[in-house]
Structures are given as C-alpha cells and as structure tokens.
Amino acid sequence: MADQLDKISDQLKDEQGRNFDSPPLHLWNPALSGDIPIRIAADGTWYHQGDPIIRESLRNLFASILRREDDGEYYLVTPAEKWRIQVELHPLLVTDVEPREDTLLLTLNTGRTLTVSEDHALFLEPRVENVAAVNLWHGLTALFSRSAWYRLVGLSNDHGVVSSGSFRLQLR
Structure with missing residues (x-):
C-alpha cells in the first residue's frame, strides 16, 4: 500500500519534480479508483492502514488534493485517480x-x-x-x-x- 501512496505523490509533481502548492482540483475529474484505507480522525490525526501518518509533508500533500463532493464523501484527487477516504468529523x-x-x-x-x-x-x-x-x-x-x-x-x-x-x- 505504501507504493500506492508514492504513486499518488508522484502524480502531483510539476515538470521540475516539485509538488504543487495548490493543485487545480477543480480541473481534475477522473473516475473513482476505489477506496483507500486513509482515515482522518476527529482530532485531526491522519491514519493509513490504521497507523498514523507521521510525515507532515505527506499529510500536507494529501490535504492539498482533498475535496468533498456533492455526495458528502471525501476524495483524494489527482489528474488520473480519485480515491475515497474516511473523515470522522472535519478533515x-x-x-x-x-x-x-x-x-x-x-x-x-x-x-x-x-x-x-x-x-x-x-x-x-x-x-x-x-x-x-x-x-x-x-x-x-x-x-x-x-x-x-x-x-x-x-x-x-x-x-x-x-x-x-x-x-x-x-x-x-
């Protein structure tokens, strides 16, 4: 599953290999790729497969590609993929x-x-x-x-x- 997180991270780099500061999520509309075992607890802690995501840079990267859609669900969105995650209260x-x-x-x-x-x-x-x-x-x-x-x-x-x-x- 760590490979999946790395794959998502790699999709968010510009031509120079730097991460986008504020990706254009409104332009990205890929089909649902599925559910990914990421959960944001009510206290704001991000978890992947039950373990806390302790790398702030990774958490912040994922937060930059997070959106809530009209169905009330939360998704990590890249130009090519869209993964549903769980949010207990507020992301x-x-x-x-x-x-x-x-x-x-x-x-x-x-x-x-x-x-x-x-x-x-x-x-x-x-x-x-x-x-x-x-x-x-x-x-x-x-x-x-x-x-x-x-x-x-x-x-x-x-x-x-x-x-x-x-x-x-x-x-x-």
Missing part, C-alpha cells in the same frame, strides 16, 4: 487565530493560512458542543482546536467576532 483543524487590523487570520494544521470572510465563513459545530469551524475551499471544513477556540472566544465581544468588515458570528 482539517484551525490551530491558531490572530487578529489583523479588521480581519481574523486563521492558521490550519497544514500550515496554510486564510482570512475569515464570506467565502471562508465561521459556523458553530453542534456535534462538538458548538465549537467554531470554518468553511474552506473544495467543500472542506476545519474545526478549531481547543487553544484556537479559546483564543477566538477571547477575541469576541458582545457583538461576537467580526472579520473583513462585514462577516460576523455570535459566540455567546
């Missing part, structure tokens, strides 16, 4: 939140950052006691880690939290 985690002028900058467990906005809206996740989560790209979402959630709550006021001048979420 990614928000690990930090930082106020920047009139916006909130979020950092994910993959190292990517984004600004809370209408496109990347916060919502409360009822399956985990209304902890905040955020909508991402390609149908993905990220749940706030405990420390990021506490920081977000600390940044809120009577009006909730505001980002990008207009996006607002009431936390209390």
Whole structure:
C-alpha cells in the first residue's frame, strides 16, 4: 500500500519534480479508483492502514488534493485517480487565530493560512458542543482546536467576532 501512496505523490509533481502548492482540483475529474484505507480522525490525526501518518509533508500533500463532493464523501484527487477516504468529523483543524487590523487570520494544521470572510465563513459545530469551524475551499471544513477556540472566544465581544468588515458570528 505504501507504493500506492508514492504513486499518488508522484502524480502531483510539476515538470521540475516539485509538488504543487495548490493543485487545480477543480480541473481534475477522473473516475473513482476505489477506496483507500486513509482515515482522518476527529482530532485531526491522519491514519493509513490504521497507523498514523507521521510525515507532515505527506499529510500536507494529501490535504492539498482533498475535496468533498456533492455526495458528502471525501476524495483524494489527482489528474488520473480519485480515491475515497474516511473523515470522522472535519478533515482539517484551525490551530491558531490572530487578529489583523479588521480581519481574523486563521492558521490550519497544514500550515496554510486564510482570512475569515464570506467565502471562508465561521459556523458553530453542534456535534462538538458548538465549537467554531470554518468553511474552506473544495467543500472542506476545519474545526478549531481547543487553544484556537479559546483564543477566538477571547477575541469576541458582545457583538461576537467580526472579520473583513462585514462577516460576523455570535459566540455567546
């Protein structure tokens, strides 16, 4: 099965052999290749065949080609293959939140950052006691880690939290 992971990784290299930073998933529509034994646990840990994926670079690479489709399922997608994986709650985690002028900058467990906005809206996740989560790209979402959630709550006021001048979420 490690060969299968290497094969997927090899498909994501450009002409110089470097991995894409943000692959054009919207352009890739291969037929379903099947299920692959990758599971993302509710705590954000990625597993392959029951063992944690400990190489952050590999996990981040797979996260860059992950999308959720209209059927509600999660897939790792390359130009030639599409593999269904299991996600217990949310595929990614928000690990930090930082106020920047009139916006909130979020950092994910993959190292990517984004600004809370209408496109990347916060919502409360009822399956985990209304902890905040955020909508991402390609149908993905990220749940706030405990420390990021506490920081977000600390940044809120009577009006909730505001980002990008207009996006607002009431936390209390």
